[in-house]
Amino acid sequence: MPDELDEILRSDEAIEPSPGFASAVMRAVYRESAEPPTAAFPVVPIRHRRSRVRVDDWVRRCSVVPC
Amino acid sequence: MTSDVQDAAAAARVIAGDPSAFAGIVRRWQYRLVNLAWRFCRHHATAEDMAQEAFLKAYRSLGSFRGESQFSTWLTAVALNTYRSRLHRDRQPWLGREPAEPIDTAPGPQNALEQGQRAELVRRAVLTLPARYRDAIVMYYFEDRDIAESARVLGIAEGTLKAQLHRARELLRSRCASLGLRLSDVQTEIP
Numbered sequence: 001m002p003d004e005l006d007e008i009l010r011s012d013e014a015i016e017p018s019p020g021f022a023s024a025v026m027r028a029v030y031r032e033s034a035e036p037p038t039a040a041f042p043v044v045p046i047r048h049r050r051s052r053v054r055v056d057d058w059v060r061r062c063s064v065v066p067c
Numbered sequence: 068m069t070s071d072v073q074d075a076a077a078a079a080r081v082i083a084g085d086p087s088a089f090a091g092i093v094r095r096w097q098y099r100l101v102n103l104a105w106r107f108c109r110h111h112a113t114a115e116d117m118a119q120e121a122f123l124k125a126y127r128s129l130g131s132f133r134g135e136s137q138f139s140t141w142l143t144a145v146a147l148n149t150y151r152s153r154l155h156r157d158r159q160p161w162l163g164r165e166p167a168e169p170i171d172t173a174p175g176p177q178n179a180l181e182q183g184q185r186a187e188l189v190r191r192a193v194l195t196l197p198a199r200y201r202d203a204i205v206m207y208y209f210e211d212r213d214i215a216e217s218a219r220v221l222g223i224a225e226g227t228l229k230a231q232l233h234r235a236r237e238l239l240r241s242r243c244a245s246l247g248l249r250l251s252d253v254q255t256e257i258p
Contacts, residue, residue, distance in 0.1 A: 005250050008185075008186045010211065017115060028122075
């Protein structure tokens with residue numbers, strides 16, 4: 001036997017979409033489809049500063065090593 | 068041709084570059100998506116705004132529909148995620164506006180409240196539950212789905228959903244009691 005809580009939750013009323021709802025959605029869809037696709041984010045290769053410092057440091061250390 | 072097959076065919080046409088094919092999906096689904104949004108906000112204009120956002124999100128992500136689940140499950144999950152984000156973002160400012168009918172909250176005997184007003188208070192109390200319990204109640208009761216289908220849309224195991232429904236009902240009874248509403252105590256087994 002369903003209790004009162006079940007009955008209340010199952011018997012919720014429904015609402016009707018407004019008459020112009022579907023048209024409004026489609027207008028938004030056409031607007032969306034007319035927009036140019038988003039440009040890809042420019043990716044520029046960046047030299048890693050820390051690794052460059054390490055390489056420089058290595059070169060400097062090599063240069064001072066006595067032969 | 069079943070609705071799911073029609074929807075899948077329309078989705079294929081949209082992906083192929085024909086946005087007008089989306090009109091059929093909107094026509095077939097507007098009632099369900101607006102009503103699902105209504106369960107989450109209980110405000111007509113906001114429900115339509117949320118449903119429009121869900122349709123647009125579905126339109127943008129149609130390419131991700133692979134046909135592994137039914138179109139209805141996929142679209143409902145897209146709508147559910149959209150509504151969750153919206154509720155999280157807006158903090159439900161509309162809750163408390165536009166009651167279905169004026170609710171008499173004056174102190175008095177329990178039976179002074181009309182049955183419809185009591186029911187509306189209970190349904191609004193659902194929206195104050197933590198999100199996972201609120202979503203479980205909306206999917207299982209308001210959308211009138213079975214456990215398996217509700218769990219699929221929510222993306223959780225059936226056992227998890229059953230536990231969430233059990234806890235949600237406990238919390239709801241407690242919230243209703245704090246509002247001065249006493250509900251009959253017969254416990255229903257979740258199948």
